[in-house]
Amino acid sequence: xxxxxxxxxxxxDVGSATLREAGLEALDRIASTLKTQPSxxxxxxxxxxxxxxxxxxxxRYPSNWELSAARAIAVVQ
Numbered sequence: 001x002x003x004x005x006x007x008x009x010x011x012x013d014v015g016s017a018t019l020r021e022a023g024l025e026a027l028d029r030i031a032s033t034l035k036t037q038p039s040x041x042x043x044x045x046x047x048x049x050x051x052x053x054x055x056x057x058x059x060r061y062p063s064n065w066e067l068s069a070a071r072a073i074a075v076v077q
Contacts (some may be wrong), residue, residue: 032036
């Protein structure tokens with residue numbers, strides 16, 4: 001098993017599920033390598049910090065669970 005961990009600050013701003021430009025560049029490099037191994041299974045996990053979701057962000061992501069899921073979806077897309 002190969003496991004790749006990317007520092008969250010590279011991929012996302014705090015409280016955001018929108019990929020940063022630097023994160024997109026890193027994912028593009030990783031994806032180009034993974035494409036050469038089409039039989040490999042890939043698992044993507046989303047993570048957040050332990051700060052509670054507050055304010056207007058809570059309407060979109062009621063908890064860190066929803067934010068982490070949105071981040072994982074953004075990476076897969």
